[in-house]
Amino acid sequence: MSTPLGLKDVPADLYGKRKHERALTLMAAVAPRLPWLAGLGVRGRELGSPTVDAxxxxxxxxxxxxxxxxxxxxxxxxxxxxxxxxxxxxxxxxxxxxxxxxxxxxxxxxxxxxxxxxxxxxxxxxxxxxxxxxxxxxxxxxxxxxxxxxAFPLIAANHPAAHGSNGGSTQSRSIRFVAGGIGITPILPMLDYAEQREIRWSLIYAGRSRESMPFLNELERFGDRVTIHCDDVDGPPTPAQLAGEIEEADALYCCGPPSMIHTMAELLTDYPTIEFHFERFGTPPIIDGKAFDVELFRGGEVLHIPAHRSVLDVVREARPNVRYACKQGFCGTCLTRTLVGNVEHRDHRLTPAQRQHGEMLICVSRATGDRLILDL
Missing domain, CATH: 2.40.30.10 (Translation factors)
Structure with missing residues (x-):
C-alpha cells in the first residue's frame, strides 16, 4: 500500500459501526443476486486461479x-x-x-x-x-x-520543495527509506532508481542480527548513506533512529513488520508535509474490533469471530482449503460472497459494484452487525 500521510486511521480501523438485526430471511437477502444464483455460482474466474496475464x-x-x-x-x-x-x-x-x-x-x-x-x-x-x-x-x-x-510505487521525484512563504529558497526533496528484515526486498530496486536520478536518499535497515538480514552485501557500495541496525548489538531501533534527519516536504518509504509501520505512522502524524508510503509484510492489526458470528452456508457451521481475529483466520480452521495470499486486502484471492448481513469493507481492491453484489475480502473486512452468512 502506498499512501500520502493521512495517518489518524493507520493502522486500519476494522470494527463494525452499527447493530444489525437479522430480520430478513435468506432468500429475501439474496433476491437482488438471483442472476448469480441462476448461473449456479459460475463466476468470472475461480478463486485462486491464475489471472489472464499469468x-x-x-x-x-x-x-x-x-x-x-x-x-x-x-x-x-x-x-x-x-x-x-x-x-x-x-x-x-x-x-x-x-x-x-x-x-x-x-x-x-x-x-x-x-x-x-x-x-x-x-x-x-x-x-x-x-x-x-x-x-x-x-x-x-x-x-x-x-x-x-x-501497490508500493516509488513516486517521489527530484522536484524542488519550497521552504518559506516568500518563494525565496528551494531545495530538492530527500527520501528516507526504512526497511525491517525481509522488508528490504522492495526497497532494493528503489535505491538504484533514486541513485540513477540523483535523488538524495538515506536508508536504515534493521534486523535481529546481521545473519538474519538478506542482501547486506549488495548495500555495501552505497557507503554511509546506509545504516545497518542489528538488535542483538544495538538494541531495538528508536523511532528517531528510524526517521533519521528527515525534513519537511521529504518522503519516507517503509517496508517491514506491522509494529515498525505503526511506529513510523505515530511519529509522523504531526508532520503532514512529509509523505509516508508503506508496505507491510504480515497481517494488519485489528484495532477496536467487535466480535460477531459467521455462518458457512454450504455446511451450516456457525463460527465465532473474536474482536482480535480476522474472518479468514477463523474460517480456515474449519475450511483449511479456503484460498488466500496477501492477507492485507489488496490481492483478491480470498474473495467471498456474502448472502446475509452487511459488510464493513476494509480492502483496497473491490469496486463499488462488487461490494453492492455482496462480495467481500474476508482477510480484512468484517461485519457491521452480529452475523454474516457466507457462500462457503
Whole structure:
C-alpha cells in the first residue's frame, strides 16, 4: 500500500459501526443476486486461479541469502528466455506454486533486466507457501506467475520543495527509506532508481542480527548513506533512529513488520508535509474490533469471530482449503460472497459494484452487525 500521510486511521480501523438485526430471511437477502444464483455460482474466474496475464516461468537459480532467517532468493526466466513484462521499483508478483498455493513476493532484482525476475522468500514458521519453496522447489521447477503489479510505487521525484512563504529558497526533496528484515526486498530496486536520478536518499535497515538480514552485501557500495541496525548489538531501533534527519516536504518509504509501520505512522502524524508510503509484510492489526458470528452456508457451521481475529483466520480452521495470499486486502484471492448481513469493507481492491453484489475480502473486512452468512 502506498499512501500520502493521512495517518489518524493507520493502522486500519476494522470494527463494525452499527447493530444489525437479522430480520430478513435468506432468500429475501439474496433476491437482488438471483442472476448469480441462476448461473449456479459460475463466476468470472475461480478463486485462486491464475489471472489472464499469468505465465509459466522456470526457476533458474536459488541461493541462501540470510542464514538465521532462512531466506532464499529465486531467479526466474521464461522457458524460451524471451523478454518478461517490464516492472518498476515496488512491484510484486503473484506466484502460484506447484501445489496450487498462491503467494505474493516483491521483485528485488534489476528492473533493467528484461529476461529475469528475482524474488526472495523467508521461511515463515507454519507457512505452507514458504515451506514448499524451501523444501520442495528446486532449480528447473516451473511456477506460474501473474503480474508484475505495484501497490508500493516509488513516486517521489527530484522536484524542488519550497521552504518559506516568500518563494525565496528551494531545495530538492530527500527520501528516507526504512526497511525491517525481509522488508528490504522492495526497497532494493528503489535505491538504484533514486541513485540513477540523483535523488538524495538515506536508508536504515534493521534486523535481529546481521545473519538474519538478506542482501547486506549488495548495500555495501552505497557507503554511509546506509545504516545497518542489528538488535542483538544495538538494541531495538528508536523511532528517531528510524526517521533519521528527515525534513519537511521529504518522503519516507517503509517496508517491514506491522509494529515498525505503526511506529513510523505515530511519529509522523504531526508532520503532514512529509509523505509516508508503506508496505507491510504480515497481517494488519485489528484495532477496536467487535466480535460477531459467521455462518458457512454450504455446511451450516456457525463460527465465532473474536474482536482480535480476522474472518479468514477463523474460517480456515474449519475450511483449511479456503484460498488466500496477501492477507492485507489488496490481492483478491480470498474473495467471498456474502448472502446475509452487511459488510464493513476494509480492502483496497473491490469496486463499488462488487461490494453492492455482496462480495467481500474476508482477510480484512468484517461485519457491521452480529452475523454474516457466507457462500462457503
Amino acid at each position: 505465465q509459466q516461468l522456470i526457476v533458474r537459480a536459488m541461493a541462501l541469502v540470510a542464514v538465521d532467517d532462512d531466506v532464499v532468493s529465486l531467479h526466474l526466466r521464461a522457458p524460451d528466455n524471451t523478454p518478461l513484462p517490464r516492472w518498476w521499483p515496488g512491484a510484486h508478483l503473484q506466484v502460484q506454486l506447484p501445489s496450487g498455493l498462491l503467494r505474493h513476493y516483491s521483485l528485488c532484482g534489476d528492473p533493467a533486466d528484461t529476461r529475469s525476475y528475482r524474488i526472495a522468500v523467508r521461511r515463515v514458521p507454519g507457512g505452507a507457501g514458504s515451506a514448499e519453496i524451501h523444501e520442495r522447489l528446486a532449480p528447473g521447477a516451473t511456477i506460474t506467475v501473474a503480474g508484475p503489479r505495484n
